[in-house]
Each structure stands twice: as structure tokens, then as C-alpha cells.
Amino acid sequence: MFGLDQVQLILILVLLVIVGLRIHQWRSRRSLIRTEHVTERPLLTRASTRKAEAMSSHLRAVTGEVSPDSGLFIMAEVADGRLAGSAAEGDIEPPDDQIAAGDGGFVIRARYTDHVAHVRFELWNESPPVDAWEELWTGQLLLKSGLVCVTGWEYAGHSPDVEFDLGQRDTTWSARVSTKILQTEQEVGFPQAIARVELYRVRFWT
Structure with missing residues (x-):
């Protein structure tokens, strides 16, 4: 038979075990909650990134070729079947560098004059993402007809x-002109660029 002091000691030990178990369970729950919060943050970040990417989207485009004259070509507005704007009217001097912009257009100096340049117009709903293309110019163009050409x-x-055709008249458009040169790698005993392609891209958005 246990004495009174022994019974009290046993009860105290049992209470201590119960309290210890409760503390362990409480700490486990807190650790689980912290882990869940940490794992949720990257999910939210990825969702936010997808949402941001979805906000800026490419609507339509057209690609073609232009033959530079004396290494120069222009982007101008077409109104009533005729080219209009400062680039078409000769108000923009040929650029010393590679591009000169004016009212409703710009003049580009091709880097190589022995071939055609490939030009692509793109319409975006918002500012397009920046990529590896070399940016030549970013600014605004007031286009009355909404029809542009090179x-x-x-x-x-x-x-x-x-x-x-941008599909919208009398609009001030944001525009970005970029370029990329594709060419063969240099081989010993051969010219540096046996094949070379000169690309230009003009992106519009409001």
C-alpha cells in the first residue's frame, strides 16, 4: 500500500507528464502553422507573376521586308493613300547614330546596306516586357490615321x-523600336558573316 506522500508524488508526476504532452502538442501546431505560411508565399508570388504577365499581351502583328535607300528607311503614317508626317516630308535629318524620331514617324539607318531589313509591327494592350533585343528608341507618336508603314x-x-493598321485614329501611341542582328559565327579562313539578317521591331501600345 502506498502512503499519502507517495500518492501525492505519483499524482504530481502524472500532472507533469500531461502538461508536458500539452506543451509538445502546442509547439507542434505552431510549427505546422509557420510551415504552411512559408509555403503559401511562393504560391502567392507565382500567382502575382502570372497575373502581371496576363495584363500585358500581344494582340496582333505583321512582318515584312524593306529595302533601305543609301542605308536609310523610314516609318511614316499613311493618310488618304499618301505618306504623311515629318519622316515622309523630309523634316527629319538622317541620324548620325541609328534612329531619329519626329512628329508621326522616324528615320532608321540600317547597320548594313547590302541587303533588305526585316521589319515587324506589333500591337500590345499594355507596355510590353523588355527582352534581349537592343532598344533603339522609346517614346510617343501622334498618329492621325492609325495606319503606319515602312x-x-x-x-x-x-x-x-x-x-x-493600328485600328484607332487620332491617338497618341507609346512606341518602342528595337533591333537584333543574326549572323553566322566566324570561321577561320572565311568572312566573319557569310549570312546576316537585320531585324527591326516596332511595338505600339496606349
Whole structure:
């Protein structure tokens, strides 16, 4: 038979075990909650990234070729079947660097003059993401007709090489002009670029 003091000691030990178990369970729950919170954050970040990417989307585009004149070609507005704007009217001087912009258009100096340049117009709903292309110019263009084109510097007497209808008149557009040069790698005993392609991309958004 246990004495009174022994019974009290046993009860105290049992209570201590119960309290210890409760503390262990409480700590386990807190650790689980912290782990759940940590794992949720990357999910929220990925969801936010997908949402941001979805906000900026490419709507439509057209791609074509332009033959530079003396290494120059222009982007101008087409109004009533005729080229309009400062680039078409000769108000923009040929650039010393690679591009010169003005009212409703710009003049580009191709880096190589022995071939055609490939030009792509793109319409976006918002500012497009920046990528590995070399940015030449970003700014705003007031376009009254909403129809733009590219053609050689001495365009008189022939139709535009590439046309693109933005679908909206009397609008100030944000525009970004970028370029990329694709060429073969240099091989011993051969020219540096046996094949070379010059790409230009003009992106519009409001």
C-alpha cells in the first residue's frame, strides 16, 4: 500500500507528464502553422507573376521586308493613300547614330546596306516586357490615321513595303523600336558573316 506522500508524488508526476504532452502538442501546431505560411508565399508570388504577365499581351502583328535607300528607311503614317508626317516630308535629318524620331514617324539607318531589313509591327494592350533585343528608341507618336508603314528613304514613285493598321485614329501611341542582328559565327579562313539578317521591331501600345 502506498502512503499519502507517495500518492501525492505519483499524482504530481502524472500532472507533469500531461502538461508536458500539452506543451509538445502546442509547439507542434505552431510549427505546422509557420510551415504552411512559408509555403503559401511562393504560391502567392507565382500567382502575382502570372497575373502581371496576363495584363500585358500581344494582340496582333505583321512582318515584312524593306529595302533601305543609301542605308536609310523610314516609318511614316499613311493618310488618304499618301505618306504623311515629318519622316515622309523630309523634316527629319538622317541620324548620325541609328534612329531619329519626329512628329508621326522616324528615320532608321540600317547597320548594313547590302541587303533588305526585316521589319515587324506589333500591337500590345499594355507596355510590353523588355527582352534581349537592343532598344533603339522609346517614346510617343501622334498618329492621325492609325495606319503606319515602312519604306525606303527615297520612297517617291513606289508603294510602302510594309503597312500596319493600328485600328484607332487620332491617338497618341507609346512606341518602342528595337533591333537584333543574326549572323553566322566566324570561321577561320572565311568572312566573319557569310549570312546576316537585320531585324527591326516596332511595338505600339496606349
